[in-house]
Amino acid sequence: MSTDLIPPEVRSRLAGLRLGARRALGGQGMGMHRSRNRGSGLEFAQYRGYEPGDEPRQIDWKLYARSDRLFVREAERESPVTVWILLDASASMAQRDLPSEATSSRLHAGKVLAACIAELALRQGDRFGFIGLQAQGLRVVPPGNGTRQRDQLLLSLHGLDAGGAFPHADRLGPIWERIGAGDIVIVISDWFDEAVIALAERLAAARREVLAIQLLTVAERDFPFDGGYRFHDPETGEELLGDGRALRDGFLQRFAEAQRGLRARLDGAGIRHCSHCLDQPLDQPLRALFGSAEAVARG
Amino acid sequence: MSLSLLLPLGLAALAALLLPLLIHLARRSEQQPVIFAALRWLRFKPKPRQRIRFDEWPLLLLRLLLLALLALLLARPVLTGRDGDDAWVVVVPGVEQPERHLREAGFGQEIEPRWLAPGYPALNLPQPIEGLPAASLLRQLDAELSPGTRLVVFVPEVLDGVDAQRPVLSRAVEWRVVAGAPSVDEPAPGAPPAIHVLHDQTHAGGLRYLQAAARAWSASGEDPPVTSGSPEAPIPAGVDHLFWLSAAGMPDPVREWTRAGGVVVLSAGVDWPGQASPPQPLWRDARGRVWLEGGALGEGRVLRFTQALEPAAMPVLLESDFPQRLRQVLQGDQPPPARVSAGHHAPSTGGGPWLPVPYDLQPWLALLIALVFALERCLATARRRAVSP
Numbered sequence: 001m002s003t004d005l006i007p008p009e010v011r012s013r014l015a016g017l018r019l020g021a022r023r024a025l026g027g028q029g030m031g032m033h034r035s036r037n038r039g040s041g042l043e044f045a046q047y048r049g050y051e052p053g054d055e056p057r058q059i060d061w062k063l064y065a066r067s068d069r070l071f072v073r074e075a076e077r078e079s080p081v082t083v084w085i086l087l088d089a090s091a092s093m094a095q096r097d098l099p100s101e102a103t104s105s106r107l108h109a110g111k112v113l114a115a116c117i118a119e120l121a122l123r124q125g126d127r128f129g130f131i132g133l134q135a136q137g138l139r140v141v142p143p144g145n146g147t148r149q150r151d152q153l154l155l156s157l158h159g160l161d162a163g164g165a166f167p168h169a170d171r172l173g174p175i176w177e178r179i180g181a182g183d184i185v186i187v188i189s190d191w192f193d194e195a196v197i198a199l200a201e202r203l204a205a206a207r208r209e210v211l212a213i214q215l216l217t218v219a220e221r222d223f224p225f226d227g228g229y230r231f232h233d234p235e236t237g238e239e240l241l242g243d244g245r246a247l248r249d250g251f252l253q254r255f256a257e258a259q260r261g262l263r264a265r266l267d268g269a270g271i272r273h274c275s276h277c278l279d280q281p282l283d284q285p286l287r288a289l290f291g292s293a294e295a296v297a298r299g
Numbered sequence: 300m301s302l303s304l305l306l307p308l309g310l311a312a313l314a315a316l317l318l319p320l321l322i323h324l325a326r327r328s329e330q331q332p333v334i335f336a337a338l339r340w341l342r343f344k345p346k347p348r349q350r351i352r353f354d355e356w357p358l359l360l361l362r363l364l365l366l367a368l369l370a371l372l373l374a375r376p377v378l379t380g381r382d383g384d385d386a387w388v389v390v391v392p393g394v395e396q397p398e399r400h401l402r403e404a405g406f407g408q409e410i411e412p413r414w415l416a417p418g419y420p421a422l423n424l425p426q427p428i429e430g431l432p433a434a435s436l437l438r439q440l441d442a443e444l445s446p447g448t449r450l451v452v453f454v455p456e457v458l459d460g461v462d463a464q465r466p467v468l469s470r471a472v473e474w475r476v477v478a479g480a481p482s483v484d485e486p487a488p489g490a491p492p493a494i495h496v497l498h499d500q501t502h503a504g505g506l507r508y509l510q511a512a513a514r515a516w517s518a519s520g521e522d523p524p525v526t527s528g529s530p531e532a533p534i535p536a537g538v539d540h541l542f543w544l545s546a547a548g549m550p551d552p553v554r555e556w557t558r559a560g561g562v563v564v565l566s567a568g569v570d571w572p573g574q575a576s577p578p579q580p581l582w583r584d585a586r587g588r589v590w591l592e593g594g595a596l597g598e599g600r601v602l603r604f605t606q607a608l609e610p611a612a613m614p615v616l617l618e619s620d621f622p623q624r625l626r627q628v629l630q631g632d633q634p635p636p637a638r639v640s641a642g643h644h645a646p647s648t649g650g651g652p653w654l655p656v657p658y659d660l661q662p663w664l665a666l667l668i669a670l671v672f673a674l675e676r677c678l679a680t681a682r683r684r685a686v687s688p
Contacts, residue, residue, distance in 0.1 A: 092336035
């Protein structure tokens with residue numbers, strides 16, 4: 001099933017990507033991320049004075065030669081991290097570009113991105129979980145690792161449909177219960193709704209590492225409408241009759257302003273973000289977030 | 300040259316221009332619904348209802364053009380007042396060596412000489428057949444040319460195909476008589492039939508009417524070519540027409556003479572010869588009565604009067620045109636006299652000014668309309684994405 005969701009050209013480009021954490025810390029076990037666990041590893045953590053019972057081979061003899069005192073060199077143990085994928089499934093995610101038959105919706109692009117992130121996590125041995133933000137209730141896939149977890153995730157994605165408004169704050173309890181401190185949270189949404197931004201800010205403030213992927217359609221980026229249209233907001237139900245050409249300049253200006261405000265807020269909260277338009281190749285946001293070696297920066 | 304319309308009321312068809320405008324008005328597909336999540340950043344603008352928009356304006360313009368051209372076609376446009384050439388030189392067929400005469404007359408290369416024939420072909424084309432009505436063609440040419448054009452006509456000495464009077468044209472024509480080649484031989488018209496009358500005593504009364512007719516045929520002063528004899532007398536040589544005024548049937552010499560190519564006219568009551576074809580009526584008067592019937596016998600003809608040659612039975616004998624009618628039956632229709640000496644037949648001026656024939660533009664306009672229609676069909680049937688008018 002994974003081959004159905006991720007197109008082959010995107011899959012081939014996933015090879016160079018690596019999920020890296022800036023602030024998130026690894027949990028128990030063997031993984032690829034830094035953690036506070038002490039153990040054998042390559043990364044230097046600290047020098048500690050020798051205590052009876054320490055292993056003799058951990059003594060740093062060069063330092064002894066310099067200082068004539070015995071020190072034990074401690075290294076970090078690289079640990080796995082838990083990646084949470086939050087996918088917005090409100091009605092705005094069902095929007096497609098015209099003509100409707102030839103393009104895919106935001107939700108579909110979000111599903112493909114979720115599958116790609118799951119693949120990356122699978123390769124690195126990290127654990128990954130999924131929460132679908134549906135109006136009638138969150139669809140949670142508890143974190144795990146391995147291909148079985150990936151298949152569970154794909155099954156959950158397969159049955160996910162967009163509709164309704166963003167879930168009310170009362171229903172967001174499972175997010176706080178399950179996402180522990182030090183986890184990576186990747187939120188995939190259009191980021192129009194204030195509730196999403198507030199959730200991300202709260203998560204970031206609560207020491208979770210939040211990454212934001214914004215999905216925009218070509219209609220919002222370019223506003224290519226010519227002629228009379230009846231614009232319909234699927235979440236609030238508002239309608240607006242207008243001539244495309246006359247509305248374009250005003251819309252583009254206000255929309256750009258709103259996007260600048262959004263980016264300022266996300267930057268202020270320390271959330272890494274990238275924006276993706278549906279006519280671009282799907283690995284572009286992943287490359288922006290996880291691509292180069294500099295992205296795996298020490299926090 | 301000015302454009303004018305023979306039927307200006309035809310331009311009322313321009314009212315049909317309204318139809319493509321109505322067809323091409325943009326339809327009510329302006330309310331196309333679209334799902335738009337970023338609606339909060341769209342602000343309401345008044346609907347552009349006042350603007351009238353047309354779909355596919357190139358096709359609309361082409362259709363308007365087509366209808367305008369059709370209305371113009373209905374109004375019958377013509378070009379009037381065409382300026383003609385400075386001079387026309389025409390040569391009547393029958394002139395010997397026309398180029399030599401033209402050179403001698405001093406007409407250089409700037410004027411193209413033409414034959415006086417239908418269509419006025421150029422002189423370098425072969426000479427048209429003779430026997431054309433020269434006077435009629437001359438009058439036609441005078442009517443077609445513009446009033447200021449100078450006309451020079453080269454005629455042979457003997458001019459054929461003329462009217463009964465000298466032509467009266469609207470301009471002064473330079474009439475140049477030059478030497479002409481003799482025309483093809485045609486039977487000399489006007490030779491009256493030589494008749495020989497064979498009659499017996501009882502039918503002698505009809506002879507005087509035949510003699511009177513023969514006298515009417517011949518020119519004044521000449522002896523009428525009529526001879527007479529008894530039925531048994533041999534037929535003299537040189538006689539084309541024989542009148543058999545006797546009650547008896549045709550003897551064998553007469554029959555052989557007829558079969559060899561003669562024309563014999565029998566009186567009423569004579570038996571119709573067996574080998575001759577059935578008699579057909581040849582001479583009917585206005586009331587439908589048949590006076591003469593005839594048929595073929597061998598190479599000759601047999602004719603027969605239906606009534607006796609006396610005024611009580613045949614009142615047509617006393618008509619003034621009896622000789623001409625009799626001659627017409629015997630010899631067939633004669634061509635009317637049409638040859639004159641060209642010097643005596645120069646046309647005179649004084650004819651009224653002709654109405655200039657305007658140049659009809661309808662054929663060219665019809666061609667243009669066909670082209671525009673083909674273009675419109677190409678444009679209208681090209682593939683398009685949306686529903687097109």
